Amino acid sequence: MRENSYMLKMGFTWILVVLLGGCTSSGTSSLPYDGWMLRFFTPDYMEAWIETADVVDVNKRVFLEAAWGVPAFVYPRPHSKGVPTTFRGQAPGWPEHPVGKGRRVTGAALPYLVYVRWQSMAEPQTYRAFIKIPDSVRQTMLKGERAFCRADGKWITDYRNMMVIGLAPGGITKVWLGGQCLLSTEVMRVQGKVYPKGPYDGKSNGRHRELYEESKAYIEKYGIPYESW
Template identity: 25%
Template sequence: MINAKTFLLIIFCLLVSSCSTEYQAEPQELDEWRVSTMAPRYYSAYVDILLITGEKKQGGWRGVVTKYTKLSTHPNSWEGRERYHSGYVIQSSELPGLVYIRWHSLANNVTYDKAIRISDDMRNKMREYHDIRCGKSNKLRPYKNNILLGLAPDGMISIFLNNRCFDNELQFKVQAVEYKVADDFVYPELSEEAQAYVDEHGVPVGIW
């Protein structure tokens, strides 16, 4: 016959086992991701087209990242508070196969465009589950689900993976090509502060 003390111990063990099983349940698959853009500080970019094709090539998405891209904290870096949540959010377990972007570099009044292929390796990194929490809320953020496009004024694009819990992880770089705009196209102006910086330092090439 089981005494009360033994019975309570069994119940406790079952409860602990149940909690442990719930905590170790299979993680949910990645079903939301985004494409974000950033320009170096003072070298503003204006994005007017963002097209994304799914990896299965059966559909795609078109959205606005934010016309004026977020700026990094330094002219020669891609770090910044907005680097992981300034983008176009897509709720889908299908990841991108191709990203097409066209943007206007306001520091030198040049327009660029580029189709960027996303590799299987990069998609696998996005789907990799990490049991990691961060931030004031200590919220679980297990995926590197933000594709950050660093848009340099010389047309170089740096492609990173990140999210709130992960720093920028450079995947590769590609060189965009100049896009011929209409003769009457008017480029938006830089801020006074940015224009003063560009007037003093110019538009470097090959540093991003």
């Protein structure tokens, strides 16, 4: 299904390029590090599936599928089966310093826009969000900070080159910046919208991916805490 939507995404990204006429130029050679990371996570039990996360950098270059698949989550535990007698996770709210999982956006300059389309399996619903990155956030990504690394017990100059995005039911996206030895800090929040074609670009007859049994049971018992995000 990902391959079938490639041409649609190519058309979408060309539209983005046309809209980005005011981008400033800042190549990878101007970065004080090798590159930056794009990471995602979801609140406990609020499982999601990223259909695509595409990046447009400040040089108007488009990086398709910079991320896709299962974002990080704490509960339920991966490969867990059945329903526990006690739910250890808590869905409401966000962690103070999220880390997420993802990968480096290879060859990209600083981000201008991140487009993410994902299935919120807890509802279920499919959303998309256009996360336009302010210049103030890019400047933060370039600023060196003194940091202590517990792993090797050394002080270093670190950079917030890890962009962590939380995906929550209701189409909520929240963005943090962190570094190798710097705790992540919140920088922005964006309200996504329902994707009218539905899951998999409308190619699955409206069928979303399945939740773990544990997540289903949690939602049946406690509901979805929309107001907490």
